[in-house]
Amino acid sequence: MEQNELRELEHLCIQECAPWCVSTCPIHVDVRAICRAMAQKDFVTASQLVRKTIPFPRIISKICDHPCEKTCKRGELGDAIAIRSLERAALDWASSENVRVRILPAKNKRVAIVGAGLSGLTAAIDLARKGYECLVIESADRPGGSILDYPETDLPKSEIEADFQILSDSKIALEFHKKLGKDCSITDIGNRYDAVYLGIGGRTLDAVETACFSGKKLEIDPVTFETGFKGVFAGGSIRRLDTLYSPITSISDGRRAAISIDRFLQGVSITASRDNEGPYQTRLFTSMVGVEYGDRIPAVSPHGDYSEEEAVDEAQRCLTCECMECVKVCEFLSSFEGYPKKYVRQIYNNLSIVMGQRHGNKLINSCSLCGLCKEVCPEDLHMGNVCKAAREIMVSRNKMPPSTHEFAIQDMEFSNSDKCSLIRHQPGTDSSAFVFFPGCRLSGSLPQNVQNAYRFLTQCLSNGVGLILGCCGAPAEWAGRQEDFCRVSEHILEKWHEMGSPTVIAACSSCYEIFRKSLPQNKLRSLWEIIDTYGIPDDSHKHVGITLAIHDPCSSRHEPGVHRSVRNILEKLGCDVHELGLSRNLTECCGYGGLMCFANRDLVSRVINRRIRSSPHDFVTYCAVCQDHFLSQGKNTMHLLELVFEKRGSENVLNRPVSYSSIRQGRLFLKRSLLREFWRDNLNSTQENEMIKLYLSDTIQDLMACRMILTDDVQKVIQFAEQSGRKLVNKSNGHFLAHHTLGNVTCWVEYSSFEEGFVIHNVYSHRMKVLEASGS
Amino acid sequence: MSGYIKNEEAGHWLCNACGTELTFGMIEVHYMGSGYPVELPSCPKCGQVFITEDLATIKMAEIEKLLEDK
């Protein structure tokens, strides 16, 4: 994905689309914000919002035909929000009065408005604000037009007067008793004014057409309100001869015509970017899950207006419609306090920075790429794909912070090094119909069970089950390192071809997901499918009566076959399976996907916490990393392989996650142990520093995990210090402090000798290079 | 960057090989192509430096991040 394509995805997110009330309101009063303010008893803000958009708020809040209420989302479950009554209450219960009229500098252009109804007066006010000199010509003896027909009980004259104060404040001239075509001609007006707006209502239309336009019908453009006569615009009831009077649509017409007149007088395009003026269909989605049926709050007062308390209660019924579907289910998205539309913008801008701090790096690197967002998004936006594309762009431009993914990539390289990797046909054969690929994490975390699984496979499948130990390249893919990924992936494919293209049996969902893209479909199976098909070993421990909540790894999201097999296996084992609220295609990531845990440690612990609190039951999963992550916060979690192959109950599960160091040890162990059992091959590869014995307390092990310092690193530092004598000694406790630069990291170890090994008191590291003098 | 390590912190340590007290001096540190002189304690004889846990995990980490995001 290129940077520009990425930008276009921003459009998919509908979170910023207007709610139904706003998009249906012809002048787009911000009803949602008004409700939000009133729900918090903030009548001042609410009334300011009302006055900001509605030119005649007292009149409109009495007689508006409120089309907004017809589409209000709340109406799907009970009554729509009483929007007009709330606008009224905002004015009634706020202390502030009319907004001050602000007028731009005079433009030396004059506009004549014919008809002092709501559309004409709105056009006049909007144009006057922009600095045009406006004259309103009216055939009656006062302004108002159709609204003067309302009975006093519905619309008191005092309200009209109060609202019309703005006309004199805006310095709009009014001339009464003047009929167009009788007391003045359109040519005459055209000569004296730069533009004309006809807001004459339906009743006099024919007469005007005959008198002024030689009987020609006025054709009013529904978007620009042009009439076909240059400089003459028209709108208001004249456009709706056979429908009921709509005060708010008249206001909208006047406002939209004023935009056209302004553009006409400035000589700019009248038609450009006029989307979403007037009522339109919004793209917004708002979930009704959890919304209860609700009736409108009745007004007790006889005139039907709300009291303060009633208004607050009614406003609180508003759903403050928005989407946020993905943010609700994703800790990452909520932790950056925005939503995808904003994030895509931020990411795009971050990529565009040439000089200066890139504050978006953390955002880009924190996503787990798990794809849950896409599953719940009404528009199918996949933020993971956005973040991954951004990472690839950063890597290609050499702008990825080097520390972020280095550890994970080194771990991948370690798995694929000679120390751990292994590629063999089944002993005694020289061809393979199948090849088992346990993956690097499972190999490191549960080496014994990988060995059990391999033994099982060789027993139930015929025609040769080969073995490949190594990493599938997922870390490189997640880090956006396309070159590294291709290198790893091509190497595996090459070896796979050399083996005769056997069917790959993957144990890890992430490997499975990676191979899905590179292998032909009929050449990939999951270990779980095989176990399900051939049956669990006869001597499997039965876990009858034990309830386990199943956590599907996020990389299994689109593999319903895997989900089914795993559940079948659990059933055969006698377990009661509890389904989590978010499972299968809606499952959550444990916080390892996308290398989230290397970019944002705090976020990961919140992600884990959220997941483990979703059920009181112990968990079972089929990904070694998920298991480790949940264990790290004290959640009893079994790996499915443990249930299948270990002769013990789930009450005896590990209670401590495996560390990065022991994962490495596990991989080394696995290779040696498999070679010994299956190929009768005794490897002797212990390196010198592995002979250095360390005493590590739990606190130090936690510190090492958190600072991503390996046992191996500590051994190397001590080995260097002891051999070179280069170390500091503490005067009071005799501890040594030594440092050594390993790759890009300088590692410090505080230690003391104990028996035949060393006790570790502290470890820390930094990446900055210190130019240390080598001595005088 | 200066004054990140206090006298009394450095005062706890001796160079093991030379048996000397550490002394403060300007030492160059660099990362991502930017370099700064920093006042740090080191052995006056063999040059071995001393960096505290706080300097490494707080201040240096902060500067590393700033430079990496540039």
Ligand code: SF4
């Ligand atoms: S519920 Fe509130 S925000 Fe949603 S459409 Fe109705 S008034 Fe508007």
Ligand code: SF4
């Ligand atoms: S991919 Fe996963 S972590 Fe990333 S935004 Fe989507 S749901 Fe959140």
Ligand code: SF4
């Ligand atoms: S689900 Fe998320 S990305 Fe999709 S439209 Fe809603 S807020 Fe935007």
Ligand SMILES: [Zn+2]
């Ligand atoms: Zn020295």
